[in-house]
Amino acid sequence: EVQLLESGGGLVQPGGSLRLSCAASGFTFRTYAMSWVRQAPGKGLEWVSGIGSSGATTYYADSVKGRFTISRDNSNNTLFLQMNSLRAEDTAVYYCAKVTSYYCDSWGQGTQVTVSS
């Protein structure tokens, strides 16, 4: 059974940083691309970032480009999202998702990030 478990969320002040993790199990992690998707309170889904299976290719939404960095550790089956220069509008539930055949077939339960002073 595929499991994705996000962690690292919390309350942070504007301008601060957080590092999210997503621990994967139940599949061969190193062979799949992965993504981060977020959902602000009462809003829709927003694709944030994607990373290829080897980690060599990364992609970002314009709203986070230059502030967020996606990475992965295929030895430890873990996906990361380093978030710097956080803003109030980054407040959201952040989901990690496994990408297969160009769609997200498995999702974590999400981790809450709140940016507030």
Place this chain on the structure above:
Amino acid sequence: DIQMTQSPSSLSASIGDRVTITCRASQSISRSLNWYQQKPGKAPTVLIYAASTLESGVPSRFSGSGSGTDFTLTITSLEPEDFATYYCQQSHSTLVYTFGQGTKLEIQ
């Protein structure tokens, strides 16, 4: 970037109704279009990928169609568990998989 526009943004329907949700891409995306269902407080789940392929385990009352820029999700004979929010997502751009703004399906 490719923009996705869903309509309507909300929809009221009754048990047993047939409903259709549309999604339009800002440029041709061939058949690189996925549909997700999300219930309150839960992560999304995929219903349909590649415009019309039903994900394993998804009831056959869900169907998708379209290509190019215009796509539809149809639910025939609504069941109580179908009341949720639905999102389209394009996967034409490599790992830049933008979503539509969502359609909330409510009980009439």
